[in-house]
Amino acid sequence: MSLGVGLVLAVLVPLALFLFGVINPIQSISALLLLAGLWTLIFGIFLGAREDRMAYSGWGLVVALLSTFVLLPLQYTAGLVVVGIIALILIWVFAKSRTKSEPISSGTS
Secondary structure, three states: OOHHHHHHHHHHHHHHHHHOOOOOHHHHHHHHHHHHHHHHHHHHHHHOOHHHHHHHHHHHHHHHHHHHHHOOOHHHHHHHHHHHHHHHHHHHHHHHHHHOOOOOOOOOO
16 A cells, blocks of 8 residues: 555545534544544555655654644644654654764875
8 A cells, every 4th residue: 555545545534524424624634634644654664665764754743743733732732743843853863874874084185
């Protein structure tokens, strides 16, 4: 299953629940963000290309955190998203610095 198919399902499931009256419009937006974020996270961990796993997983987590606006006050949701982005940047920088090979200087110029 590809990223696109999962994201299409993440949009259609909350839409169907909304159209059947199971959830209201705000809850459907939250469900869409949660499902899209979780699918992107799962895709990044298990199905994505090895070099893209961290990016997909991190952004999936950030999108899933956006869905908390229904449960938490908006400022807390924004704070969680900002902290998630900061953590993603730090992890990305740390991982890139560990995989980057430094040239060995021979001491002669």
